[in-house]
Amino acid sequence: MVLQCKDLVKKYYSKTAVNGISFDIDQGKIYALLGPNGSGKTTFMKIAAGLVKPTSGTITYKGNQIGPVTKERIAYMSTEPFFYNYMTVADVGKYYKDFFEDFDEKRYEELIDRMELNMKDKSKTLSSGLAAKLKIAATLARKAELYMLDEPLNGIDIIARDKIVTTILEAAKDDVTLLISSHLVDELEKIIDNAIFVKNGNIALMGEAEDLRVKHGKSIVELYKEIYA
Amino acid sequence: MLKLMKYEFRKQAFSKMVILLLVGLIQLFFFFGIVTDNNNVIGTSMGILAVFTFGALFFMAFEAIITFSNDLKQKCSYMLFLTPHTSYSIVGAKVLAAAIQIILAGIAFFLVYFLDIAVLVGKFNQLELLKEMINQFLQEVFSLNIQLQDIIGVVAVIITAWISVITVAFFSITLSTTFLANFKLKGLVSFLIFIAINYVFGEIVNMGLGRVYDINNLSNLSMYYMLESLYMLCFTIITYVGTSWMLEKKVSV
Numbered sequence: 036m037v038l039q040c041k042d043l044v045k046k047y048y049s050k051t052a053v054n055g056i057s058f059d060i061d062q063g064k065i066y067a068l069l070g071p072n073g074s075g076k077t078t079f080m081k082i083a084a085g086l087v088k089p090t091s092g093t094i095t096y097k098g099n100q101i102g103p104v105t106k107e108r109i110a111y112m113s114t115e116p117f118f119y120n121y122m123t124v125a126d127v128g129k130y131y132k133d134f135f136e137d138f139d140e141k142r143y144e145e146l147i148d149r150m151e152l153n154m155k156d157k158s159k160t161l162s163s164g165l166a167a168k169l170k171i172a173a174t175l176a177r178k179a180e181l182y183m184l185d186e187p188l189n190g191i192d193i194i195a196r197d198k199i200v201t202t203i204l205e206a207a208k209d210d211v212t213l214l215i216s217s218h219l220v221d222e223l224e225k226i227i228d229n230a231i232f233v234k235n236g237n238i239a240l241m242g243e244a245e246d247l248r249v250k251h252g253k254s255i256v257e258l259y260k261e262i263y264a
Numbered sequence: 265m266l267k268l269m270k271y272e273f274r275k276q277a278f279s280k281m282v283i284l285l286l287v288g289l290i291q292l293f294f295f296f297g298i299v300t301d302n303n304n305v306i307g308t309s310m311g312i313l314a315v316f317t318f319g320a321l322f323f324m325a326f327e328a329i330i331t332f333s334n335d336l337k338q339k340c341s342y343m344l345f346l347t348p349h350t351s352y353s354i355v356g357a358k359v360l361a362a363a364i365q366i367i368l369a370g371i372a373f374f375l376v377y378f379l380d381i382a383v384l385v386g387k388f389n390q391l392e393l394l395k396e397m398i399n400q401f402l403q404e405v406f407s408l409n410i411q412l413q414d415i416i417g418v419v420a421v422i423i424t425a426w427i428s429v430i431t432v433a434f435f436s437i438t439l440s441t442t443f444l445a446n447f448k449l450k451g452l453v454s455f456l457i458f459i460a461i462n463y464v465f466g467e468i469v470n471m472g473l474g475r476v477y478d479i480n481n482l483s484n485l486s487m488y489y490m491l492e493s494l495y496m497l498c499f500t501i502i503t504y505v506g507t508s509w510m511l512e513k514k515v516s517v
Binding site for chain 1: 340345446515516
């Protein structure tokens with residue numbers, strides 16, 4: 036297993052975003068972190084990315100506490116645009132190249148091309164769809180061990196979604212793990228190995244996608260509707 | 265850390281270009297007065313430059329603080345905190361970048377003043393008179409015999425005190441986003457903490473140096489300034505370590 040969390044809790048004011056969850060993530064698999072908005076998916080990912088410190092509990096990546104060492108190996112893409120306003124698409128690439136040894140410049144150029152972005156475009160002037168594509172290109176141009184993509188299909192039109200999913204799948208390898216959060220479950224159903232359903236900061240259900248289908252006699256989409264309806 | 269500093273400079277580059285442009289315009293105004301022999305224009309431009317110098321240096325410190333605040337409170341904070349660096353490197357880069365910018369700006373303004381005074385002296389051919397006037401003024405008003413090392417001492421105190429204020433602001437902002445994050449009046453509380461820390465640091469300097477020197481009868485100004493700078497440096501280190509430690513333990517962006 037690569038990512039291990041135990042009794043993880045994160046509280047904001049009186050609200051508990053993550054409520055004592057424990058699970059492990061194995062190497063080389065594609066995980067879906069499922070749940071509606073506010074269920075705790077983003078907070079969990081931010082904790083694993085080192086952007087948020089947990090209130091209590093532990094989380095490690097290959098035995099390392101979350102910190103500079105894990106940030107070199109984990110590529111996290113947040114759901115919100117986060118590039119500096121002054122940056123062009125090319126600047127974003129330079130920034131990633133400056134800070135991440137695993138950043139592949141050629142791959143970035145290729146992905147920018149595929150996403151129909153222009154290197155000279157300012158990140159702040161991009162439409163929400165193009166900004167989402169830029170985030171995906173910058174994140175997937177890293178040769179990371181674990182990719183955590185928070186709502187990668189948000190803002191992406193229905194035509195481009197297949198292209199994005201294909202691009203995400205290109206990163207999947209035996210030694211690479213993907214953790215994808217989304218509420219667009221039907222888009223993920225066919226590509227995931229494991230599913231983790233998060234509800235009110237707790238794990239409502241988790242397991243291998245095929246096992247869950249067999250055990251409950253339902254698709255992941257149907258299970259999602261049952262859990263959150 | 266150098267790469268972090270590079271991006272700190274880049275984030276604040278636009279305002280520096282604006283400052284440079286405005287200084288250029290003021291200088292054009294000044295030289296227009298020199299060429300046209302218009303003393304009113306010369307005097308006005310020098311006055312504007314003096315006010316602008318103060319404003320620009322104040323703005324630079326303010327911008328360093330605002331940039332730090334944005335890097336903790338806005339989504340672009342992810343850019344910074346996703347990089348494989350410790351909080352000590354991140355805050356250290358910010359403190360060093362702020363210090364270097366203030367020092368460079370100080371040098372740049374000094375050169376501008378030096379140029380303007382040299383031009384004025386050249387024009388009016390009254391170097392000795394000017395020097396004598398300044399010395400006489402200082403002796404009469406302050407009863408001081410100003411030496412070069414004293415001037416260096418004053419500059420060192422101004423720079424270190426300025427940097428200390430910036431790091432105290434970093435510390436207060438960080439406090440509001442970490443340990444005080446769950447308090448509703450965290451902004452006000454952190455501002456009050458900023459004021460209180462600066463007051464306490466000021467009192468420590470007064471108490472510490474007051475024991476060694478008679479403030480009203482200073483015979484060794486440069487030593488006094490050097491010690492005051494050392495105090496400021498210590499405060500900077502304390503608040504830098506405190507800020508980094510809080511971010512390391514409690515960062516939530």
